[in-house]
Amino acid sequence: QSVLTQPPSASGTPGQRVTISCSGSSSNIGSSPVNWYQQLPGTAPKLLIYSDYQRPSGVPDRFSGSKSGTSASLAISGLQSEDDADYYCAAWDDSLIVFGTGTKVTVL
Amino acid sequence: QVQLQESGPGLVKPSGTLSLTCGVSGGSITSRNWWSWVRQPPGKGLEWIGEISHSGRTNYNPTLKSRVTISVDKSKNQFSLNLDSVTAADTAVYFCAREAQGGAIDYWGRGTLITVSS
Numbered sequence: 001q002s003v004l005t006q007p008p009s010a011s012g013t014p015g016q017r018v019t020i021s022c023s024g025s026s027s028n029i030g031s032s033p034v035n036w037y038q039q040l041p042g043t044a045p046k047l048l049i050y051s052d053y054q055r056p057s058g059v060p061d062r063f064s065g066s067k068s069g070t071s072a073s074l075a076i077s078g079l080q081s082e083d084d085a086d087y088y089c090a091a092w093d094d095s096l097i098v099f100g101t102g103t104k105v106t107v108l
Numbered sequence: 109q110v111q112l113q114e115s116g117p118g119l120v121k122p123s124g125t126l127s128l129t130c131g132v133s134g135g136s137i138t139s140r141n142w143w144s145w146v147r148q149p150p151g152k153g154l155e156w157i158g159e160i161s162h163s164g165r166t167n168y169n170p171t172l173k174s175r176v177t178i179s180v181d182k183s184k185n186q187f188s189l190n191l192d193s194v195t196a197a198d199t200a201v202y203f204c205a206r207e208a209q210g211g212a213i214d215y216w217g218r219g220t221l222i223t224v225s226s
Binding site: 002032033035037043044045046047050051056088090091092095096097098099100101102 | 144154155156159167203208209210211212213216217218219
């Protein structure tokens with residue numbers, strides 16, 4: 001049912017930069033703020049980026065978000081072992097929140 | 109620091125009703141935030157179920173709308189989820205959460221696994 005498409009996986013070695021894409025449409029990403037979540041195994045998701053590029057207090061500046069048209073991206077620079085997790089984008093679509101398909105980031 | 113805690117039976121029979129409550133502490137449910145339910149089937153992605161405001165206004169995911177009711181109890185500082193006519197496809201970890209601006213979910217409960225089985 002996800003209307004936001006993400007690559008299923010991404011990987012990198014410690015210190016590298018990894019980028020995750022999130023593709024949507026004019027009814028969601030094209031007209032709504034994009035939020036990003038990190039989910040470590042067995043835990044609840046954690047808000048990583050809100051309103052396209054804003055970082056909540058406590059989120060390292062290694063994480064950055066951007067948006068252009070109907071696509072958004074999350075970049076992780078200086079990859080660390082603790083970044084090994086699932087990442088989800090999300091946006092409003094009409095009157096419901098839609099999540100991306102999720103991307104598993106593996107730190108090699 | 110806002111904290112949310114889901115509670116309810118972990119096992120529901122097929123065709124029965126799934127009922128969960130989310131207790132909110134460290135903050136008031138009458139704040140300007142909306143309050144959500146999100147679920148995640150084992151090994152799968154996140155699905156938004158719906159939301160409620162402190163005044164009782166609701167929005168539901170159209171795919172679940174006919175079976176879902178979300179309500180709020182201001183006196184107990186909690187909100188609840190009812191999902192009717194459940195099947196095995198409703199087996200999932202259910203999270204309650206708080207929405208901030210732009211629909212960003214800034215606080216999450218730890219989640220509770222609900223299994224639908226006879």
